[in-house]
Amino acid sequence: MIVEAFSPGQVNAWNLILPRPIHRHLNRINPLFATVAPDSEKSTVVTVPQFHSEDDENYPSLLHQIHVQPLLTDEETTELLRLARTHATENESWDQQDSSRHVAYQTVDFAIDESIEISQYLGQSGINFEERIFGALSDAFDVDVEDMSFLDLFCASYEAKDPDDGVSIESEEEGRNPMDRLDFHRDGSVLSFTVLLSPPEEFEGGGTAFDALEDVAIDDVDNSILQPSGVIQPPDAGYATLHSGKLLHGGHVVTKGQRIVLVGFVDVHERNFKPGALGRAAKEWGRNDVRSFWNQRRLSMTKQHGNTEGKSINDNPSWNLKSWRYLPKDTPERRLITGEGRSYFGQNSTVPKSMLEKMEKRASLEKIRKRRLITEDKLLREILLPREERGEKIEDEEEGEWMEVDIGSLDGLTLGWDGDVNVESDE
Secondary structure: OEEEEEOHHHEEEOOOOOOOOOOOEEOOOOEEEEEEEEOOOOOEEEEOOOOOOOOHHHOOOHHHEEEEEEOOOHHHHHHHHHHHHHHHHHHOOOOOOEOOOOOOOOEOEEEHHHOHHHHHHHOOOOOOHHHHHHHHHHHHHOOOHHHEEEEEEEEEEEEOEOOOOOOEOOOOOOOOOOOOOEEEEOOOOOEEEEEEOOOHHHEEEOOEEEHHHOOOEOOOHHHOOEEHHHEEOOOOOOEEEEEEOOOOEEEOOEEEEEEEEEEEEEEEOHHHEOOOHHHHHHHHHHHHHHHHHHHHHHHHHHHHHHHHOOOOOOOOOOOEOOOHHHOOOOOHHHHHHHOOOOOOOOOOOEOOHHHHHHHHHHOOHHHHHHHHHHHHHHHHHHOEOOHHHOOOOOOOOOOOOOOOOOHHHHOOOEEEEOOOEEEEOOO
């Protein structure tokens, strides 16, 4: 099935984080295209649309694809869910939002290595989870299993809240502060996955929302894993969603019940990456963050200006140059050099209107999002090197074992000391 996606430049309003609830205003002009295609009887591949118009021969890359496929059996999913709930209940792991594990975002989760029972169940003596998930990621993104390792593996809970007071609907215990969604973000890994553990009938809403899929029009919502606002919802528990962690994504709001997922960030050996690709993307995203912050500050100040002085919110206040003290001053000496009438900066200097208009244009939410998606698209195309360009993996040198020796066993050996002194054993 082919579904339409619309250019981000034709969207009237955007939110930088997942709103409550999500609303979008779309102008359906100049459609882009994304595909939702069955990969096998139970697996589906979603290809995100392109936003970078140049270099079309490299689109789509493998990292443009999001794979939704069965990974665990019903029995394995049920047992893993039981173990997760037991551990979370005994340790109050899902009672509070915590930023200690994920610094940028408060989450409600626990690391798998905190539970001996779950670690053993997922290990080689259990269901051999690592081999299965790494194999699935290898098949999807053409990265050798030997080049993968877990950067993080954790079990997260999303629990519906009352829309009026923000208190959990399913649990009213005093002091609990669960989460019902997770804002848009990028993972610290190039490859990531989410395995749904909760049966779909136990919750409503939820799923993984992707910014790049947000404008996609869906023909048959009832029979599609791709839902409005770019949300992917697996059809059943035990299904895994495999994707690049560099795709901007978030946890869609759970409106009823509790959604429990197993999440993994997978580190990939650097030999697979094009040098500098991620750095360039991070630099451009950083510039966008500055523009976004400036735009939010501008809108806030404009609103205050309108409220405090009785003016329309559309009336723009003047913007003084805070850095005027570091810029050329209007002094008698400068006037002798530059002449009267030349521009200068003083304590009350303001940003020129023409410059302010350009800054506001660059900082509009529509343009910020468009640049963000273009940068993301370019990164997905170039970060993974073609297999023939990947160097050999250099294994870490293994440390030798310590052992007891007697003097006689050193006969005939020369021992070096800082390259300067050689001491030979006595004959």
